[in-house]
Amino acid sequence: MSLRIACLATAFCLPVAMAFAYLLARYQFPGKALVDAVLHLPLVLPPVVTGYVLLLAFGKRGPIGSFLFDTFGINLSFRWTGAALACAVMGFPLMLRAIRLSFESVDQRLEAAAGTLGANGVWAFFLVTLPLALPGVLAGVVLCFAKALGEFGATITFVSNIPGETRTISAAIYSYTQVPGGDEAAIRLMLVSTAIALAAMVVSEALNRRMQRRVAVFES
């Protein structure tokens, strides 16, 4: 369940994070600091607050939620798709940050060179910027995925803790600790989630180092 939620959350996050990362890394515009702050808000806001905001906005009677339900028949609240949305929102800043840094580390003069050789902005992005930033982008994906796997506060507030529908690993651990004799199962899940988080950090660090090497080699 957790895996499915985390995969959907990450997949949903990636294009949005790339677009915003590119915007923030390459363009100056009025209100940039504000946009930056709002996008990073889920990182510092209490997760319960984020979850509650989602519930108000995307709940069946919320403005966005009722629109989605009436028009497309999509209902997010108390469904696993809603859990994915909550995870996506929580993981987004981590992904955005990693991708943005990787875009910023790509020399803009390379993009200029691609332009003078006849590549328009889209081609230059996919042939030059993205391949060079790829390790950083992957690092962002890994971080977002790990965060999405472990998300608790926003998820439980938004979609509750329904076994088989919205119960993530964290929610499951919490439930086990609340019942007598649940310790063994809780510890098992705890080890699993620790392993996943550890692996994610190692992978993302390795990708980051690779990223720096790529860029450094070129500057020499």
Added chain:
Amino acid sequence: MIDVDVHLQRKTFCLNASFTAGAGITALFGPSGSGKSTLLALIAGLVRPTRGRIAVDGRTLVDTERKVWVPKHKRRIGIVFQDAQLFPHMTVGQNLNFGRWFAPGGKRIVSQSSVVDVLGISHLTDRRPPSLSGGERQRVALARALLSGPEILLLDEPLASLDAGRREEILPLIERMRDEFRIPMLYVTHDASEVNKLASQAVVLENGQIVWKGRPGSLHSRPELLPDAKPLFHKS
């Protein structure tokens, strides 16, 4: 034939340049910070002028009054940077193909084999840019720019980051490019000997202003222009 008449206003710097360059090599000459490289960036479409116009063979690329702006990827102007700017994640061959790929079919004036031959880089095709020497990188950058089928070629101090030996190796290649491919070139340098060797016309810049235009041979009759322009081995 390239026609330039531009004005660029920056906080601490002001560039005013008006000149015409024909066939052969036109040297843009002057000390560091005189605006030579900025002028190339304006022509290549990397920087927008505050006002003015630039045209190549009668095709207007920028005209602030008539609100014409051709983006850099449609200008068909090749540029070779001081530090080559090869794509580090591609092989030399892929770098060369990059420009060719986007060159409009009928405009591939020069064939890949002749460019690779003239520049002597056929043995480098499978190598990656980080493993090349400075001179090799610069030759690949020259080839890549040529293969994109440009109407003019801009060279931004292509020899400045090379040692004297490498410079001697590339200089004749640029002469051959001039003679064999017949592409007009604008050549930015702060080295008077390069101007004399390559250029059929020279434009001397100082503090963003053109202070002299003419044939490089007669530059010596204006010695006051030269002392400032001693070779400086850092980025301008």
